[in-house]
Each structure stands twice: as C-alpha cells, then as structure tokens.
Amino acid sequence: MGQEGGGASGRGLCHGPAGLGDEDGLPVASLGVLGPWQQQGMADSAQAQKLVYLVTGGCGFLGEHVVRMLLQQEPRLCELRVFDLHLGPWLEELETGPVQVTAIQGDVTQAHEVAAAVAGAHVVIHTAGLVDVFGRASPETIHEVNVQGTQNVIEACVQNGTRFLVYTSSMEVVGPNIKGQPFYRGNENTPYEAAHRHPYPRSKALAERLVLEANGRKVRGGLPLVTCALRPTGIYGEGHQIMKDFYHQGLRLGGRLLRAIPASVEHGRVYVGNVAWMHVLVARELEHRAPLMGGQVYFCYDNSPYKSYEDFNMEFLGPCGLRLVGSRPLLPYWLLLFLATLNALLQWLLRPLLLYAPLLNPYTLAVANTTFTVSTDKALRHFGYEPLFSWEESRARTIRWVQAGEDSTQ
C-alpha cells in the first residue's frame, strides 16, 4: 500500500465540522472504495456525500466489519478514515470510488497522532482497544491503550470540533463480577454489582466512564460533544480468532472438543455484522437524537440463541465436523480451577523467559462459567435498531468462514 506524508488526501472534497481545517503529520494512504452495487446506491440517493468518519481500530475483527458496513450503509459518507496500529492488507482490495478511504497507521496512545487523524472528522467510532484477558500484555499497557487512548480520542474531538463520538465498550464493564453472580437476561437498568479486578474489564469500565462524562463538553466552535457507548456481549462471526483456535484444537483432537462448562450456563453472544450495524446506526442517529442518546449506554444484541459458550460454538463447529464430547463437564470444576491456577502460576514463573498465555486461566474460567446474558430493546426504542442479519444468516456466514479456512473476513 502506498503511503503519503502530510494530511489525508481527498479531504478537500469534504467539509470538516464547522469549517475547521485539517492537520498534517501522519503516514496515510488513500484508497478509493465502493463496489458497483454501492455506486448504484449512491447514484440513486439524492443525499450529498459530505461526511467524514474516522474508525479507530478499523483493521480489527469488529473494526473491519464497521468499515465495510459504513461503506455499504452510509450514503452521506465522503471520506472514511481507518486508523489502526496495524493496517490490514484487505484495505488494498478496496477500489477507487466516490468515498475516499484513508488508511492511517497510528497509535491511540499518541495524542498527536490521534489529533491529526480526528482533524476535520464529523464522527469518530472508537473501536480500537487491547482485548487481552490472557495475560499477553501488562496491566499498564492495557490501561494505556484502553483508557489513555480513549482520553486522547475525547480530547482530539474537543480540540478539533468533532461532535459525535461512539465508543465500543463491552459487556465486561458490567460483569461477570468477581463474585461470579449471574446476570440473567438483564438490560441496561438491571441492578448488578460491577466489581472488577482484571485489567481488561477495569480498563473498559474506566474508558466508558470517560466517554459518558465527556457528553455535553463544549468542542471547538462551542457546540456540545455527543457521546454514547455500545456494550457488545461476546462477539462472533467472520474474523473471530478464538473460534478458529477452537476449531483447530478440535481437529488436532480427532474431531472432538471436550466439554468443560455446564450446558446450563448461559453466555451472551452477538453477531459481528449486527454489532457493526448498530455502530453505524448510532453514529447516524446521534445528531438527530442527541438529547435522548447522548451519554447513554446500549447493550449490543440480536437474535442469537442463549446457550453456554461451548454449546454456542458448536452451532458453527458442529457443521464443520466437530463433536462436543460429554453432556456434562468431563472434568470437575475444582480440577479446572486448579489447572487454570496452575496456568496462571506458570505464566508468572515463565514470564522472564517466554510468554505463556493459554486460553484457560482463572479469569476466563470464571467468565465462561458464569451466566451473563442480555435481553433488552433499548436500542430499538432509542434509535430504531433491529438486527440486519437473522440468526440463520449469521450462523451460515460464520460456518462458511470457518470452513473457508482463511483469515480474511470476506
């Protein structure tokens, strides 16, 4: 991918918020996009293309779906900036079209890089984050990326006069909590003691609070910032690396996976396409429904069935030839907890020599073993959200992706 210095090209075509100018300074690459079907849609639309969107973490699992969804579903888009620490090769596939796609390699922990990327954007969708519950990164790094990075995004919006900020939070800001209390089909108002010790949920909770508290702050030009936070449950779909890991583990075990979690434990899951669609809708509606939506949180939900983590995965891995062995956990809980604790101890002992970060640790065991599901219609009531993909379609797409055996989401 070609890279340019200086400001993002194509910005001259779009008008920034309140006529603010752009800033320079980041390595950027401009890529035209839109397939023929989208070009047709644009031609049909009487709406002018005028909006500049920035998606941080736009090359991640969710971020890529948000980027593609915006290109398909946001006719007012003029420029789409994709900001990420690691730019994905799939960006190159995007063809020249009426929407300017600007790839920006940058780090959310670097305030000046974020400020340069935000300059001139109308809407920021902040999905970038360090998703680590396995002990790969230090607690300090997780805090820096998830909390300081979010603070940098907020300050950049304020400095640049960008008024609309959508934050990808997580169900983890609520729970499961350290007491392992169940959250059974709860909604945004369900009382629950949110108490965290693990760096990831703690960082997401702090970052979410920063975003919500920033709602109403005056941005450059004097207008108020409008923010809201989306809380997905466990996301699945094309690009879900842990699903692929379980698939390969099952293949290594001769087509079998061994049940570890009771089937009665419900774990909330949501299809990535619907999470992306919810981000696009929120971003679109924030302007018109600011008094209602500003400072609000929304769980991300769809019609995916309530099941245990493993039984849910089998909806995809079963048709790919795997079998879940055992109607009850094959190992008693105390033994799993012992193994998880042993893994944590080994991780600590080996740290000076190598990174040992298996999927099973006391935290992941607790999350997988605690019922946490949501049932709400807040997003429908506030901004008309309905899942774009049915459960059948979400399932079929995910199965197709697992079977394809590649890492691309397409």
Ligand SMILES: NC(=O)C1=CN([C@@H]2O[C@H](COP(=O)(O)OP(=O)(O)OC[C@H]3O[C@@H](n4cnc5c(N)ncnc54)[C@H](O)[C@@H]3O)[C@@H](O)[C@H]2O)C=CC1
């Ligand atoms: N995967 C899941 O089940 C859930 C994820 N989330 C949230 O959704 C968001 C996206 O998560 P995923 O797509 O699953 O993770 P991901 O790891 O696939 O994507 C995160 C993206 O952020 C980028 N990034 C990380 N550090 C960065 C930095 N310092 N500067 C710029 N970019 C950086 C990464 O390169 C990556 O492309 C995260 O904020 C996460 O907390 C929320 C609920 C569930």
Ligand SMILES: CC(C)CCC[C@@H](C)[C@H]1CC[C@H]2[C@@H]3[C@H](O)CC4=CC(=O)CC[C@]4(C)[C@H]3CC[C@]12C
């Ligand atoms: C046999 C083991 C006990 C099974 C381990 C499964 C775990 C690796 C995963 C079970 C639940 C997952 C988490 C959950 O879906 C909620 C999440 C929300 C986020 O914001 C980030 C990801 C995650 C923490 C997710 C991570 C993997 C699990 C712990």
